[in-house]
Amino acid sequence: xxxxxxxxxxxxxxxxxxxxxxxxxxxxxxxxxxxxxxxxxxxxxxxxxxxxxxxxxxxxxxxxxxxxxxxxxxxxxxxxxxxxxxxxxxxxxxxxxxxxxxxxxxxxxxxxxxxxxxxxxxxxxxxxxxxxxxxxxxxxxxxxxxxxxxxxxxxxxxxxxxxxxxxxxxxxxxxxxxxxxxxxxxxxxxxxxxxxxxxxxxxxxxxxxxxxxxxxxxxxxxxxxxxxxxxxxxxxxxxxxxxxxxxxxxxxxxxxxxxxxxxxxxxxxxxxxxxxxxxxxxxxxxxxxxxxxxxxxxxxxxxxxxxxxxxxxxxxxxxxxxxxxxxxxxxxxxxxxxxxxxxxxxxxxxxxxxxx
Ligand SMILES: Cc1ncc(COP(=O)(O)O)c(C=O)c1O
Numbered sequence: 001x002x003x004x005x006x007x008x009x010x011x012x013x014x015x016x017x018x019x020x021x022x023x024x025x026x027x028x029x030x031x032x033x034x035x036x037x038x039x040x041x042x043x044x045x046x047x048x049x050x051x052x053x054x055x056x057x058x059x060x061x062x063x064x065x066x067x068x069x070x071x072x073x074x075x076x077x078x079x080x081x082x083x084x085x086x087x088x089x090x091x092x093x094x095x096x097x098x099x100x101x102x103x104x105x106x107x108x109x110x111x112x113x114x115x116x117x118x119x120x121x122x123x124x125x126x127x128x129x130x131x132x133x134x135x136x137x138x139x140x141x142x143x144x145x146x147x148x149x150x151x152x153x154x155x156x157x158x159x160x161x162x163x164x165x166x167x168x169x170x171x172x173x174x175x176x177x178x179x180x181x182x183x184x185x186x187x188x189x190x191x192x193x194x195x196x197x198x199x200x201x202x203x204x205x206x207x208x209x210x211x212x213x214x215x216x217x218x219x220x221x222x223x224x225x226x227x228x229x230x231x232x233x234x235x236x237x238x239x240x241x242x243x244x245x246x247x248x249x250x251x252x253x254x255x256x257x258x259x260x261x262x263x264x265x266x267x268x269x270x271x272x273x274x275x276x277x278x279x280x281x282x283x284x285x286x287x288x289x290x291x292x293x294x295x296x297x298x299x300x301x302x303x304x305x306x307x308x309x310x311x312x313x314x315x316x317x318x319x320x321x322x323x324x325x326x327x328x329x330x331x332x333x334x335x336x337x338x339x340x341x342x343x344x345x346x347x348x349x350x351x352x353x354x355x356x
Contacts, residue, residue, distance in 0.1 A: 002309070004301040004319070011314040013343065015267065018208045018333040025210060026241065029248035040243065043226070043235035051247050052214070059199055060190030061216035065225055066243055068236065070176055070202050070213040071102055076228040077198045077215055078137055079110045081170040083224075085136035091115040092139035093124055095146035097174060123152050126160055138164050140196070141174040142181050148280035149177070149288035149331075154185050161195045171195065176202040176213075180286040183258035197221070203242075206260065206287060206333055209249035212242040253334075260287035260332040267332065270344070274352045288331035291316060295355050297326045303354035311347040313339060 002010070009020065040048040048066055056064040067073040075098070082088045090106075092099065094116040098106055106112045115132055118124035123144055132138075140157070143149035152160070164171050173196040175181075178189060185192060193199045198217035203209035215225055229235065264284040271277050276294035293300055297319055308314055316328040 002305060004305055007305045007308040008314045011308050011312055013313040013339045014335040015313070015315050015339055015344070016317045016330050016333075017335055019335050019338075025208075025245050025248065029244045032248055032251075033244070039238045039240050042237060043229075043239070047240045048243050051243050054247075055201065055214045055250075056216055058189055059193045059201065059214075059216045061193060061199065061218070063219045063222035064214045064216040065222050065229065066239060066246070067213045067215055067229065068211065068239070068242065070097070070174075070200050071105065072229070072232050073200050073213045073215040073225075074098060074139075074172070074174060075102070075105050075110060076225050076232060077172050077200065077217070077221075078106060078112060078139065079228060080221060080224045081137035081172065081197070082110070082112055085168075085170070087134060087136040089113045089115065089133075089135045090137040090139065091117050091129075091132050091135045091169075093117055093141060093144060094120040095144070096139060096141050097145070097176070098139070100146070121147060123147070123150050125152075126156070126163060129160055129163055134167075135169055137170040137172055137197075139172045139174055141176075142192070143177055143286050143288065145177070145288070145329075148290035148329075149180070149284065149286050150281050151181055151184055151285045154187070158195065170197045172197065173199040175199050177205055177286065177288070179254055180206050180257050180260070180288065183261050184285045203246035203249055206257065206331060207246075207249045207253050208333065209246040210242055212239075212246040256334075257287060259337070261285075263287070263332040263336050264289055264330075267330070267336070270348055274348065274355070276355065287333070288329065291328045291330060292322075293326040293328070293355075295326060297321050299355065300326045303351055306354055307347050307351050310350060311343060313343055313347045315347060315351060 037047045038045060052064040052066055078090055088111055118128040143151045161171050178201050201214045203212045264287045268279040268284055268289055271291055272279055278292045280290045280292055317330050319326055319328050
């Protein structure tokens, strides 16, 4: 019998993400080029500069700099705000990427102290912000990935950001999935970004690029970011394979988010009908959500493998255990659009039967 991972990678259909990742994206990105630009060098050259200018324009920010990773970009952004305020303290959600996935980079490399806002299983609120002492910056992650991609209501977000401004706190947006939020807010990227002093956007995740991130803000802020980038490992000699594929993926999928979101809502309705299943949030506010299952990880894995062997469709994403529940993070992309409805219904029925 195949392992769960093996079965997912050989399934013909998937209810998660984009088509199996392919290195063909490199040739697709090259084929899409209308000119034959020279390679960038150490962060300069038309390939990188034109893309940075384009994203600055779309996000309504003065300047942008392309980074190999969001991890690098955000630690740098937060360090700059702390230096500017001469206060090495900032506040963010207890489950934000910097707190749980970056091996304490902020603390170890930059000696920045962090204040956790609210509780791990919910969004932070105005009431949580009001308990914070002085901080240099508050980081907002939209959507909040680790709790199923939840989003505060627009008015609450505006109120919280205004409150930060009134206390002199800078605000940074972890917008790894910024474009995914736009259909829910019914706003443009620039309208959302206007709330924040600095913004980071990722080109993989729902956009499906190879890797890469953009950090955007004022020209003065970005000049400082360039210096810190050099300190953090400097510009790679050539970044064009990442820049070109990021640009290609951005053009390909930036306007698809509302379709992905509709699919997420429909899929949540189907999953919530299965006994012992509960999606978080109940109704998704973007193309991602988490599924909490009252069955053991082993049981869920075995049932999913059986479904894949019978119907050739992978129904969930990776599995983990949290608070005694089996959890899967699911996000809708191109692959989900290709799964025939009847096949999905039959596969879900089989999954429900297998789990009893
Ligand atoms: C919300 C969020 N922020 C930041 C990052 C870091 O991005 P990168 O992998 O480019 O370092 C991720 C990556 O998964 C993320 O999900």
